[in-house]
Amino acid sequence: MVTLADLQVRTLGEATLPSPLAPYVQGRATNEYYVGAADRILYDDTLELIASRGVPLEQLPTFETGGPRPELFFDPATTRVGIVTCGGLCPGLNDVIRGLVLELHTHYGVRDVLGFRNGYAGLVPDSGLEPMVLTAESVARINERGGTILGSSRGAQDPTVIVDRLVELHVDILFVIGGDGSMRGAHRLVGEIDRRDERIAIVGVPKTIDNDIPHIGQSFGFTTAFGRAAQSIKSARVEVEAAIGGVGIVEVMGRHAGFIACYAALANHDADFVLIPEVEFSLDGENGLLAALKRCVAQKGSAVIVLAEGAGQGLLADTTDTDASGNRVLGDIATHLRDVIAADFASGSRPLTMRAFNPGYAIRSVPADPVDSVYCARLAQIAVHAAMSGRTDMVVGRRRHRFVNVPIPIVTAGSHSVSPDGDLWLSVLESTAQPFSMS
Structure with a gap:
């Protein structure tokens, strides 16, 4: 404490x-x-x-x-x-x-x-x-x-x-x-x-x-980042709505925290699913992502998935590799999702038009x-x-709307993340209408 x-x-x-x-x-x-x-x-x-x-x-x-x-x-x-x-x-x-x-x-x-x-x-x-x-x-x-x-x-x-x-x-x-x-x-x-x-x-x-x-x-920089990400989500929505069986995956930054994914999705209500590191999900089963995605496409004709880069790492092979900053190198969840979604739709002979968006470096470099x-x-x-x-x-x-001075040891002792039980994640669930649990 x-x-x-x-x-x-x-x-x-x-x-x-x-x-x-x-x-x-x-x-x-x-x-x-x-x-x-x-x-x-x-x-x-x-x-x-x-x-x-x-x-x-x-x-x-x-x-x-x-x-x-x-x-x-x-x-x-x-x-x-x-x-x-x-x-x-x-x-x-x-x-x-x-x-x-x-x-x-x-x-x-x-x-x-x-x-x-x-x-x-x-x-x-x-x-x-x-x-x-x-x-x-x-x-x-x-x-x-x-x-x-x-x-x-x-x-x-x-x-x-x-x-x-x-x-x-x-x-x-x-x-x-x-x-x-x-x-x-x-x-x-x-x-x-x-x-x-x-x-x-x-x-x-x-x-x-x-x-x-x-x-x-x-x-x-966070406000700029999620604002730009929201534009990519809107583009994805336009693309998939113009396609047969359109599914768009918009991958945004968020190694351990899904704030950009959450705020960008809330900015325009164009996302059907938001996947973040803090909330685990399964691919298979009646409650899994694949089943929910097929239901969404059947009902609406298309779907947009907003994916934080650190989401779903438990679905990938473990790695001990680290980058120059000592951070664990993340698995490529976006490619994995595209592959399993394509295979799942193909197995049921369902039409699928996949669109992938990764605005990460464009977001990082803007004024x-x-x-x-x-x-x-x-x-x-x-x-x-x-x-x-x-x-x-x-x-x-x-x-509290006031500027403060904070000792470095306390800000490096932990991390800030989206609470799966908090009001932000509840707002995302309300906005997307995705299942409360996909596990």
Whole structure:
């Protein structure tokens, strides 16, 4: 069970320097723009959960509110900042880079910002990758294109070598934009920094297109991703309705969490089946997918299946292979489904027109939509506020419509996923009218 102690954000020391954001509050009756130590956000969201803890109010688990502090730890005039993007691509990476640089430059007066190329590899001298100098002018329009101007890579690097590089370059703050593996790497950097008794802040902006990082609310890029996926589902519906015995399979991202599949299906109600990693299904038997699919095609003339890439792995041969990030390589469930559906329809002499859609890489590479762009800009601002006040070993997120600072260890201790008993999955079942259980 999460406790108040688990949610305490570390600082490098006492913040004593006046913030340059003071002009934003001068002349006001209050300084509500700043956040204070007593302004915290409840972890639990129901009275029942709060009451079940049986502890005084001040001992309830709460998040530190994100935002500017009246005092800073780092002197903007002498602070050097690094930014690195790690892992796979995601809509909004350039928006976050831009937001960080503009906030540092415009409001804090930090002029010395370096962008490390190709993920953590760019922090290893042997890679030969020299950092980019990032200015307000150089990042002014990068939000208009997808991807990341810094490049990215997967895989861990030696934290001692990386910290050597940070010390050599006199970097005071490193912003890490990446997923759970990248944040584990960031936490290892903090451990090495502590061992050397250095004063370098590590602040993360968590990135996962699957929306599977816990305690941060929603990850940036997710809104863009499921919006684009919804367009592919609509295209699949048009295709299969124009065919005899049309069956469309739309494979979307979601290794361990089916949020993109669920939200994309709910966006337009064009899906007949949604298959996600959190909910097991069988192919055979009266309650299996094949029987349900044949009934659907017989009744409606066509069917659309939305498939998260990590769904149905129990139907495939086990593999111990891993990728550069240490993630288990998934079996090809989309090809398996196409093969068994084709064989099943053929065995009953039923007409079948199969259409397959995989918009994954197209989704990852597009620019952020306006909703995500706003979210990226605000996350970047909150991250800068935290770092300049000396916070470290933390990521930024949003809970209860408020921005919060969250310790890295708690966001990497577990994962966020669709609850088979929750209201989101119930909404999907209501939208698709697929059987409550296909096992």
